[in-house]
Amino acid sequence: MTEPRWLNADERRAWLALLSINTLLPAALDNQLHTAGKVSLFDYNVMAMLSEAEGRFLPMSQLAARTSSSLSRLSHVVAKLEKRGWLERRPHPRDARVTTAHLSDVGMTTLEALAPGHVETVRTKFLDALTERDIHDLARIGEKIVAGLDDDHWILRDTESRP
Amino acid sequence: MTEPRWLNADERRAWLALLSINTLLPAALDNQLHTAGKVSLFDYNVMAMLSEAEGRFLPMSQLAARTSSSLSRLSHVVAKLEKRGWLERRPHPRDARVTTAHLSDVGMTTLEALAPGHVETVRTKFLDALTERDIHDLARIGEKIVAGLDDDHWILRDTESRP
DNA sequence: AGAGCGTGGTTGAGAGTTCAAGTGACGCAC
DNA sequence: GTGCGTCACTTGAACTCTCAACCACGCTCT
Structure with missing residues (x-):
C-alpha cells in the first residue's frame, strides 16, 4: 500500500475546471431550455438524437448509447415525452424484445422551434469563450x-x- | 430573425464530447465513491473543499460557490452529512444570518480514507487518457x-x- | 423440445435535485 | 428608531435519477 500520487498543479486545474463546467454548463442550458419550453437538456438531446437518425427512430438501447444514459433513465424520460405526444414507442417487428422510440411530427416541430435558442445558448455559454x-x-x-x-x-x- | 449559426464540425465534436464526458465521468466517480463509502461525488467535494479551508469551515454561501452549487442543494446535502456526524453547522458569531459548516474530525478521517481511491479513479478515468x-x-x-x-x-x- | 443464459426493456421505491415560498437578520434612509 | 429592501439561508413539494428486481424474448446446447 504505497502513497497515492496526488494531483500536480495542472492536473488539479484541469480537474477542478472540468468539475465546475460540469455543473455550470448543463445548469445554464437546462435553464434556457426550461424557460423556452419546459424541456431539460437531456430531453432535448433525446429528441435531437432521434431527429438525426434514419427514419427518426431508434431502438431504446441505441438511443441510450447516443445519450450516454442508462436504459432505466431513458425509459422514464421517454415515457414522459410520450405523454406529451412528442415521441411514440413501437414494438420492433422482427425482435419482440426491442422497443423503438419514434419522434412524432409534433415532436419534430417542437424540436425545430427550440433549436435556434439552444444553439445560440451553446455559443454564448460555451463556444464564444x-x-x-x-x-x-x-x-x-x-x-x-x-x-x-x-x-x-x-x-x-x-x-x-x-x- | 435571421437563420441561426449552426455548429461546424469541430464545434459539434467539442460539444458532443463535452456532453458525453459530462454524464460518463461523474457517473464513474460517483460509482467508485459510492461503493467505497456510500458517498456521492458532490458529497465528497463538499468535504474536500472544507478540508482545504482555513480552520476547516466555511460559510454556506462560500461553500456553495466552491462547489458550484445552489444554496438549496447545499443545504439539503449539508443536513444529510451533518446527520452522519461528518459536518457541523454553527451560527456565525458576528452575523446571525450566516451559518458556517465545519468539517468534524470524524469527517476529516472519513475523507482521508476515501481520498486515495478517489484520486486514483480520477487518474484512471480521466487523466491517464x-x-x-x-x-x-x-x-x-x-x-x-x-x-x-x-x-x-x-x-x-x-x-x-x-x- | 426444453433448460439455461444473455439481452432489451420496464417498473417501483428510495435518494437526490430543483423551484418557489418563507424566515429572520442586517443596514440604510428618513 | 422605524420602515423597507436585501442577504443568507431553510423548507417542503414536485420532479428526476438510480438501483435492484423483474419480465419477456431469443439463442444455444443437448
Whole structure:
C-alpha cells in the first residue's frame, strides 16, 4: 500500500475546471431550455438524437448509447415525452424484445422551434469563450477522454480515420 | 430573425464530447465513491473543499460557490452529512444570518480514507487518457470556459497573473 | 423440445435535485 | 428608531435519477 500520487498543479486545474463546467454548463442550458419550453437538456438531446437518425427512430438501447444514459433513465424520460405526444414507442417487428422510440411530427416541430435558442445558448455559454484553435484542441482532448471512459462510444465511430 | 449559426464540425465534436464526458465521468466517480463509502461525488467535494479551508469551515454561501452549487442543494446535502456526524453547522458569531459548516474530525478521517481511491479513479478515468500537454491545454481551455460562465469563479482567483 | 443464459426493456421505491415560498437578520434612509 | 429592501439561508413539494428486481424474448446446447 504505497502513497497515492496526488494531483500536480495542472492536473488539479484541469480537474477542478472540468468539475465546475460540469455543473455550470448543463445548469445554464437546462435553464434556457426550461424557460423556452419546459424541456431539460437531456430531453432535448433525446429528441435531437432521434431527429438525426434514419427514419427518426431508434431502438431504446441505441438511443441510450447516443445519450450516454442508462436504459432505466431513458425509459422514464421517454415515457414522459410520450405523454406529451412528442415521441411514440413501437414494438420492433422482427425482435419482440426491442422497443423503438419514434419522434412524432409534433415532436419534430417542437424540436425545430427550440433549436435556434439552444444553439445560440451553446455559443454564448460555451463556444464564444474559445478561439477556433481552442475548440479544435478541446474536440481532440475531449474525444480522448471519452475513449478512455468508453472505448467504443458512438461519437468515436466514422469520425476517426481508419488504418 | 435571421437563420441561426449552426455548429461546424469541430464545434459539434467539442460539444458532443463535452456532453458525453459530462454524464460518463461523474457517473464513474460517483460509482467508485459510492461503493467505497456510500458517498456521492458532490458529497465528497463538499468535504474536500472544507478540508482545504482555513480552520476547516466555511460559510454556506462560500461553500456553495466552491462547489458550484445552489444554496438549496447545499443545504439539503449539508443536513444529510451533518446527520452522519461528518459536518457541523454553527451560527456565525458576528452575523446571525450566516451559518458556517465545519468539517468534524470524524469527517476529516472519513475523507482521508476515501481520498486515495478517489484520486486514483480520477487518474484512471480521466487523466491517464491524456498527455502532459493535453492536461495543460485542457486546464487553460477549461478555465476560459469557466470564466465565460461565471467571471469571478473562485478557481480563477490567485491562480491568474495580475496586470 | 426444453433448460439455461444473455439481452432489451420496464417498473417501483428510495435518494437526490430543483423551484418557489418563507424566515429572520442586517443596514440604510428618513 | 422605524420602515423597507436585501442577504443568507431553510423548507417542503414536485420532479428526476438510480438501483435492484423483474419480465419477456431469443439463442444455444443437448
